[in-house]
Each structure stands twice: as structure tokens, then as C-alpha cells.
Amino acid sequence: MTADDPTRPPTRRRTASVTACxxxxxxxxxxxxxxxxxxxxxxxxxxxxxxCRCGSSAIKPYCDGTHKAIGFEAP
Ligand code: FES
Structure with missing residues (x-):
């Protein structure tokens, strides 16, 4: 496990990461x-x-799963 391992607890990780699902x-x-x-x-x-990156969440800025219901598509 390295310091930048995304599975490492955040308090022990040096860098942040953003991953597009x-x-x-x-x-x-x-x-x-x-x-x-x-x-x-x-x-x-x-x-x-x-x-949220689909724009339809009711709890922005967080995702509430609505992207599935509206058929949001993005790579
Ligand atoms: S990405 Fe918008 S509700 Fe999940």
C-alpha cells in the first residue's frame, strides 16, 4: 500500500483524487x-x-442516484 493508494484511509493519504464513474x-x-x-x-x-454531475440530484452537490433513473450517460 502506497501513500497515494485510493484504498488507504483519507487521513493517511497524501493526495486527493477525483474519479468519474x-x-x-x-x-x-x-x-x-x-x-x-x-x-x-x-x-x-x-x-x-x-x-452529482448529471444535474438532477435533489441533494446537490451530492449524488442521490437519480442519474440512473434519468439515463444519464457520460464516459
Ligand atoms: S450523478 Fe447526478 S444524481 Fe448521481
Whole structure:
């Protein structure tokens, strides 16, 4: 296990990563701060968060799974 291993707990990882899920959200792992459109911090409840990229989530900026229901497609 390396320091940048995505399976390593975030507190022990040096870098953050963003992974685009096919036809789904962006998975953000690691030590990053999420902010809203005004620069205010957004609560982050988990070490890995799924950010909506289909635009249809009811809990933006997080993914709520709606992308599946609307047939969102993205590589
Ligand atoms: S990507 Fe999942 S609800 Fe938008």
C-alpha cells in the first residue's frame, strides 16, 4: 500500500483524487475542502463523497442516484 493508494484511509493519504464513474457521479477521495458557489464550506460527512454531475440530484452537490433513473450517460 502506497501513500497515494485510493484504498488507504483519507487521513493517511497524501493526495486527493477525483474519479468519474461511468454514467454516474464524481467520487472525491482524500483531504479536500468542498465549498458552495459562494465559497462557503459544504459539510462533508464521509471520507469519500459522490458529487452529482448529471444535474438532477435533489441533494446537490451530492449524488442521490437519480442519474440512473434519468439515463444519464457520460464516459
Ligand atoms: S450523478 Fe448521481 S444524481 Fe447526478
Amino acid at each position: 461511468p454514467d454516474g457521479p464524481l467520487l472525491v477521495r482524500g483531504d479536500v475542502e468542498l465549498v458552495d458557489d459562494r465559497g462557503n464550506p459544504v459539510d462533508r460527512h464521509r471520507a469519500t463523497v459522490a458529487l
